[in-house]
Amino acid sequence: MLTNPSKKYVPFRPFKKDFSERTWPSKIITKAPIWMTTDLRDGNQSLVDPMSTHQKLRFFDQLIKIGFKEIEIGFPSASQIEFDFIRKLIEEERIPDDVTIILLTQAREDLIKRTVESAIGAKNIMIHMYNSCAPSFRKIVFRMTRDEIKNLAIHGTELVRNYTSLYPKTEWRFEYSPEVFSTTELDFALDISNAVIDTWKPISTNKMVLNLPSTIESNTPNIYADQIEWMHNNLSHRDKILLSVHPHNDRGTSVAAAELSLLAGADRIEGCLFGNGERTGNVDLITLALNLYTQGISPGLDFSDIDEVIRCAEECNKISVHPRHPYAGDLVFTAFSGSHQDAIKKGFAQQKPDSIWEVPYLPIDPADLGRSYDAIIRVNSQSGKGGVAYLLEQEYGLIIPRRLQIEFSKIIQKLTDETGKEVTASTVYAIFKKEYLDQITPWKLIKHRIDGNPDSLENQKFNIKVELSYNNEIQIIEGTGNGAISAFISSLNIPIRISDYHEHAIGTGTNTQAACYVELRVENSSTSFGVGIDKDIVTASFKAVLSALNRYQNKQK
Numbered sequence: 001m002l003t004n005p006s007k008k009y010v011p012f013r014p015f016k017k018d019f020s021e022r023t024w025p026s027k028i029i030t031k032a033p034i035w036m037t038t039d040l041r042d043g044n045q046s047l048v049d050p051m052s053t054h055q056k057l058r059f060f061d062q063l064i065k066i067g068f069k070e071i072e073i074g075f076p077s078a079s080q081i082e083f084d085f086i087r088k089l090i091e092e093e094r095i096p097d098d099v100t101i102i103l104l105t106q107a108r109e110d111l112i113k114r115t116v117e118s119a120i121g122a123k124n125i126m127i128h129m130y131n132s133c134a135p136s137f138r139k140i141v142f143r144m145t146r147d148e149i150k151n152l153a154i155h156g157t158e159l160v161r162n163y164t165s166l167y168p169k170t171e172w173r174f175e176y177s178p179e180v181f182s183t184t185e186l187d188f189a190l191d192i193s194n195a196v197i198d199t200w201k202p203i204s205t206n207k208m209v210l211n212l213p214s215t216i217e218s219n220t221p222n223i224y225a226d227q228i229e230w231m232h233n234n235l236s237h238r239d240k241i242l243l244s245v246h247p248h249n250d251r252g253t254s255v256a257a258a259e260l261s262l263l264a265g266a267d268r269i270e271g272c273l274f275g276n277g278e279r280t281g282n283v284d285l286i287t288l289a290l291n292l293y294t295q296g297i298s299p300g301l302d303f304s305d306i307d308e309v310i311r312c313a314e315e316c317n318k319i320s321v322h323p324r325h326p327y328a329g330d331l332v333f334t335a336f337s338g339s340h341q342d343a344i345k346k347g348f349a350q351q352k353p354d355s356i357w358e359v360p361y362l363p364i365d366p367a368d369l370g371r372s373y374d375a376i377i378r379v380n381s382q383s384g385k386g387g388v389a390y391l392l393e394q395e396y397g398l399i400i401p402r403r404l405q406i407e408f409s410k411i412i413q414k415l416t417d418e419t420g421k422e423v424t425a426s427t428v429y430a431i432f433k434k435e436y437l438d439q440i441t442p443w444k445l446i447k448h449r450i451d452g453n454p455d456s457l458e459n460q461k462f463n464i465k466v467e468l469s470y471n472n473e474i475q476i477i478e479g480t481g482n483g484a485i486s487a488f489i490s491s492l493n494i495p496i497r498i499s500d501y502h503e504h505a506i507g508t509g510t511n512t513q514a515a516c517y518v519e520l521r522v523e524n525s526s527t528s529f530g531v532g533i534d535k536d537i538v539t540a541s542f543k544a545v546l547s548a549l550n551r552y553q554n555k556q557k
Helices: 040-047 053-066 080-091 109-118 135-142 144-165 186-200 221-232 253-264 285-294 307-318 337-349 386-396 402-419 426-438 484-492 537-555
Strands: 034-037 069-075 098-105 125-130 170-179 208-214 241-247 269-271 443-451 462-470 471-482 495-506 513-522 528-534
Touching: 034 241, 034 285, 040 053, 040 069, 040 484, 053 069, 053 080, 053 307, 069 080, 069 528, 080 098, 080 109, 098 109, 109 125, 109 144, 125 135, 125 208, 135 144, 144 170, 144 186, 170 186, 186 208, 186 221, 208 221, 208 269, 221 241, 221 253, 253 269, 253 285, 269 285, 285 426, 307 495, 386 402, 386 426, 402 426, 402 528, 426 528, 426 537, 443 484, 443 537, 462 484, 471 484, 484 495, 484 537, 495 537, 513 537, 528 537
Parallel strands: 034 069, 034 269, 069 098, 098 125, 125 170, 170 208, 208 241, 241 269
Antiparallel strands: 443 462, 462 471, 495 513, 513 528
């Protein structure tokens, strides 16, 4: 690194002098913004392996379930895959009437025409047009003057109006982004934005969205807020504009930038679940929404089953949620320090139902997110009674998932507290086996047969015929599902929902076995863990489901 980085890096200064007119520092946030999720567009394009159509549909349904009313779903002029996905949503009537889907396009006629064509027949569509405006892009990428960039935006807006007018049955909305606003001269950002507004001619009943993206986060959050407030104060037809922000996270301060932007006059925020996106990501909508929630403000989004949201995002994005992620990480409701554990325990002891939340170290009640509080001792190779997971992995090849570690550590800790003795690996495994692997009543798997090829088309159905013992009576049941586990659960005819699933191999060669770990809910109960081990991975997964079900039902007795 340079000893004098100022020779290479120059800070961007949006104001020639101090912006003394700022008012945002004295304000507080009192309501949630309009949320726009770009997981299926900006988020998807940032993935090493973009989502399949099946994954996109799953993610779209999850976003609807959470409560998003504005969803940017693609760049239909970029590829036939994107175009076909949008047509699928429309033709299969998958879009609720109160949801607006957003389609991104550059300010080019062929791309605008293709984008509008992709949306024919939809009820509510927003065309999101953009062009880059920052000096470096004008000079290096496009080699265009200010006037040329401005005329490009004006002409593109005219084209959007002309092409959308051909399909009057659709409710068309318009969004414009002066891309890289964060490093664009403010006078030019205002000039080009007002020119687009005057061209589009928005009305109060169908407001235009002006999105001011921090495409490259290059300043501290307070400077971005100053930029937003200045634009907010100087835009023409402000009463007919929804002022939007799209913060990226290059400096790691996108959440702060978004929150300060709301104080500065922004009406709307664009981002992704868990902060997915190009480079260091887009702003994290979950963190923003739950930050509001902890201040007593309803975000208008439902994260009451945060584990379901995590599971969907991880499987579709193929990116794990960090265990220290605010609100959602596996470890955020876990205290390793004894003093923390003590304070939290005392807080729960005095916490009354329906009273103001006041538990030390926990800004939010885990139950509001479908979680529980888990205080465990530290697990590593140097620990004694806390080395449960380490002992099972080192001695028996069992790599138990974090949340199962939390549950099982409590069982071991209870034993060591009662005896005051260290536990050996064989003792830990014996207790683990009794608690999970030997749970074979009332349900016990005997054999099964599955019809369906897991390597074939995505939407193929699996049919299963199962022979099992229930309270020592043989039963033969059948079921159907999109996969082997869903078919198996269908055959049981019990309202089971899988919350989490992990699998791994034990051993090598001909002695290899599969270990499966399942976390499930029966109706609205708390989750129950089950473990299955077998040479066949499908059989192991069925054993894990029955292990969890047996543990749940035996606890109800």
